[in-house]
Amino acid sequence: xxxNRWTALExxxxxxxxxxxxxDVNRVSKMTVEQAGLRFDLSKTHLDESTLGQFAKLAEDMxxxxxxxxxxxxxxxxxxxxxxxxxxxxRGMGDPESVASARALQxxxxxxxxxxxxxxxxxxxxxxxxxxxxxxxxPKLLIDALGRDGARYDVKVVSNIDGxxxxxxxxxxDPHKTIVAVASxxxxxxxxxxxxxxxxxxxxxxxxxxxxxxxVALTAYPEKAIEWGVDESRILPFNETVGGRYSMWCSxxxxxxxxxxxxxxxxxxxxxxAMDAHFRNAxxxxxxxxxxxxxxxxxxxxxxxxxxAVFAYDERLRLLPDYxxxxxxxxxxxxxxxxxxxxxxHSAPVTWGGVGTDAQxxxxxxxxxxxxxxxxxxxxSKIPGHDFDTAHHETLLVNCFAQGAALMAGQKSDDLARNxxxxxxxxxxxxxxxxxxxxxxxxAFYEHRTFVNAVLLGINPFDQFGVELxxxxxxxxxxxxxxxxxxxxxxxxxAAFGDI
Numbered sequence: 001x002x003x004n005r006w007t008a009l010e011x012x013x014x015x016x017x018x019x020x021x022x023x024d025v026n027r028v029s030k031m032t033v034e035q036a037g038l039r040f041d042l043s044k045t046h047l048d049e050s051t052l053g054q055f056a057k058l059a060e061d062m063x064x065x066x067x068x069x070x071x072x073x074x075x076x077x078x079x080x081x082x083x084x085x086x087x088x089x090x091r092g093m094g095d096p097e098s099v100a101s102a103r104a105l106q107x108x109x110x111x112x113x114x115x116x117x118x119x120x121x122x123x124x125x126x127x128x129x130x131x132x133x134x135x136x137x138x139p140k141l142l143i144d145a146l147g148r149d150g151a152r153y154d155v156k157v158v159s160n161i162d163g164x165x166x167x168x169x170x171x172x173x174d175p176h177k178t179i180v181a182v183a184s185x186x187x188x189x190x191x192x193x194x195x196x197x198x199x200x201x202x203x204x205x206x207x208x209x210x211x212x213x214x215x216v217a218l219t220a221y222p223e224k225a226i227e228w229g230v231d232e233s234r235i236l237p238f239n240e241t242v243g244g245r246y247s248m249w250c251s252x253x254x255x256x257x258x259x260x261x262x263x264x265x266x267x268x269x270x271x272x273x274a275m276d277a278h279f280r281n282a283x284x285x286x287x288x289x290x291x292x293x294x295x296x297x298x299x300x301x302x303x304x305x306x307x308x309a310v311f312a313y314d315e316r317l318r319l320l321p322d323y324x325x326x327x328x329x330x331x332x333x334x335x336x337x338x339x340x341x342x343x344x345x346h347s348a349p350v351t352w353g354g355v356g357t358d359a360q361x362x363x364x365x366x367x368x369x370x371x372x373x374x375x376x377x378x379x380x381s382k383i384p385g386h387d388f389d390t391a392h393h394e395t396l397l398v399n400c401f402a403q404g405a406a407l408m409a410g411q412k413s414d415d416l417a418r419n420x421x422x423x424x425x426x427x428x429x430x431x432x433x434x435x436x437x438x439x440x441x442x443x444a445f446y447e448h449r450t451f452v453n454a455v456l457l458g459i460n461p462f463d464q465f466g467v468e469l470x471x472x473x474x475x476x477x478x479x480x481x482x483x484x485x486x487x488x489x490x491x492x493x494x495a496a497f498g499d500i
Contacts, residue, residue, distance in 0.1 A: 005058045006345070010302045012054070014046040016423050017408045033288040036274040036441035037432040040288040044408050045295045045375070045425045055294040056284055058456055064290075067455045072280055074098050078243075078462035079338050085462040086239060087246035087447070091273040093280075101239060102250065109236050109251050112216070113258045116179065117152075121214060125154060126173040129255040130195045131183030132159040133467075135218070137326055138248030138443075139183075141319040142256045145439055146264060148316065148385065153179075155259040161191040166198055175206030181216045183252050185244055187224035190475070218251045243462055245326050246447065264436045271440030279448040289445055293452035295427065299375045300349045309367065310353035313380040313400035316434050320379065321353035324446060331450045331461035338460040345457065353377075357399045368407065368420055376426040378404055379442075383433040404428055 014020075021027050021043070031043035047055075059065075070077045074084045074095030089098040090106070116124055129139055136159035143155050156169040170178075180203070182196045196215075203211035217225035220240045226232060238250035248256070249269060257265040279289050299305040308328075310321045332348035354363065356378070367374055380400045384393035403426075410422015431438045454461035477493075485493075 005054060005061060006301060009051060009054050009058075009298070012050055012302070014048055014051065017044060017046065017425065018422070020046070020048060031291075033282075033286060033291065035278045035282075035288055036271060037435070037438040038288075038441055038445070039428075039430040040292065040445075041428045041430070042291055042295055044404055045298070045427060047291070047295055047298060051298060052285065052291075052294065055297070055456075059284065059290070059452075062456050062458065064452065064455050067451075068280065071451065072276075074241075078241075078460060080460050080463045080465075084241045085243055085246070086241040087243065087249055088276055089239070090242065090249035091269050091276055091444070093273070093276055098239065098241070105236070105238055105251065109254055109257060110262050112234070112236065113254075113262055116258060121179065123177050124179050126178040127153050127155045127181060127255050127259055128169060128173065128178055128199060129155065129157045129181045129183060130159075130192055130199060131157070131218075131252070132161075132189060132191045133326060133330075134244030134247050135159075135183035135185065135189075135192070135252050137245070137319075137323045139253060139255050141323045142248060142253070142268070142439065143259060144319050145316045145434060146256075146268075146436055147260050150261070150264070151259055152261055153259045155255050157255070158195055159191070161194060163198065166195055166202075170199070170202055175203040175208050175211075178203070179214055179216060179258070180211070181218060181254055182225075182230075183218040183254075185220045185238075185240075185247065187217065187219045187221050187228060190471070190478075193228070216254065218254055244464075245330060248443070260436075267436035268440035271435075271437030272444035273440075274437070275441040275444035275448070279444075289448035290452050292427065292445075292449045293456065295375070295425075296349075296449070296453055297456055299373070299425065300346050303373060304346065305373050305375060306346070306349055307372065307374045308349045308351050308377070309363075309374050310351060310377045310379070311356045311359050311400075311403075312353070313356035313378060313396055314385065314434060315355065316381075316385045317379055318355045321351070323443075324353075325351045327446055328450055328453075330464050330467070332454050332457070332459060333466065334459045334461075337458040339458075343457065343459065347457065347459065348453065356380075356403070357396065360399065360403065364403065367424070373424065376404070376407060376424070378426060378428045379431070380428070381431040381434045385434060400428070 028043045033040045071085065072088060072093055074086050074089060076082060076084050078085050086094050086098050088094045089102045092099055136157050140157040143157065147155065158166050158169045180199050182192060184192045200211045212229050215230055215234060217230040217235045219225050220238050222235045222237045225235050236251035236254055238247065242250050249272065253265060279287060284290055310324055312318055312320050328351045329348050334347050335343050337343055366372065367376060378400050380397055407424040407426050408422060410420040413419040450461055
């Protein structure tokens with residue numbers, strides 16, 4: 001990698017945040033990007049003209065423009081698995097054949113949505129969506145964010161193998177009026193198939209003669225779903241080149257399309273496509289995902305910040321930190337470059353967060369006065385998601401903006417227990433409103449930001465081999481091969497299951 005460029009960044013001594021504002025009356029406008037109904041304010045970061053110039057040179061050295069072109073063309077940029085990463089094709093960009101295929105599969109999904117709406121699968125009131133990881137996090141976020149007022153069906157998403165999760169989901173459902181959507185890219189995911197089997201048993205116990213008649217499969221391997229017993233007419237395939245954590249844009253988004261309606265789903269795709277166009281075409285110093293990645297790398301690489309905190313100051317986006325944990329840490333939590341060499345640097349920081357104002361009374365003590373430097377991201381909406389007194393939303397936004405101001409300004413005191421050092425960075429993303437379009441654009445922004453981080457580190461963000469080893473060990477134990485482990489693990493098995 002361009003070690004000399006990182007060295008220059010590491011040696012650069014930035015001004016204090018307050019001084020950056022004092023020295024440039026236009027800092028806010030220079031460090032703010034407005035696009036697709038979102039306002040990205042990066043002015044409270046330590047990025048200055050020097051660091052921006054160095055990051056621009058790093059982007060040139062790491063061939064960011066060529067990497068973007070490869071992503072948008074549908075080239076095989078997932079080098080470790082020898083395939084493309086074509087979630088953009090679901091939004092209309094990429095290899096023409098892949099775009100055409102994605103549109104055809106979306107129309108197949110739309111046809112099933114319309115058939116269910118027309119009553120061709122009987123009277124349906126509930127959707128039970130079963131998946132895990134990317135097959136659950138995206139749909140769960142979208143249903144929670146967008147389905148509070150306009151949901152056409154009762155939708156529950158189950159991912160945890162703990163049967164208590166499934167029991168909680170189905171307790172108010174009528175099995176005769178429930179569609180079960182089983183989401184698994186390979187249709188071999190252990191947790192998903194165990195949950196799906198139990199869901200079928202729940203339906204049988206509830207008097208449903210043929211539970212499979214109410215089962216829909218969402219998968220890139222339809223032949224596996226057929227083997228499992230799903231009728232081909234109720235399989236919604238998607239292309240293998242769509243990664244799990246990017247799959248809400250394809251048939252994994254079926255519960256969104258059915259639960260909230262096709263118009264909502266299409267608007268979400270259009271919002272994401274608007275952000276795609278911005279990322280593809282905007283100059284580097286006006287490009288929201290790229291500038292945000294520069295800030296990420298500045299703190300993780302030059303200040304050794306091991307964490308990044310995300311706080312949604314809107315109840316509708318309460319699941320966004322959970323979603324981002326997978327997107328960012330599964331994509332960029334790597335120790336090897338795309339060409340197989342040791343990374344030799346920090347990779348992705350730990351993403352964590354919560355909901356404002358709850359988090360203020362739980363974790364902000366550490367953010368303001370702790371010894372860790374943790375970049376903070378605030379997300380809020382101009383428009384509230386309720387009809388209560390406007391004081392609710394005004395107080396929410398006031399707290400959001402005040403926290404960023406306090407982190408930056410600090411407050412000196414001779415009493416060290418009451419001293420706020422300040423100069424702590426934050427960014428703010430302000431949505432015009434929380435709509436399918438702005439949520440789609442927001443998620444696409446995070447996807448592209450994650451991609452830029454990966455390119456500038458020289459890693460492949462589209463594989464996830466790190467999740468495999470534990471699954472392999474669990475399978476070997478399930479196959480009655482629980483020997484040969486360390487003494488602690490063996491003792492735990494014996495304590496839980498008896499002699500093995």
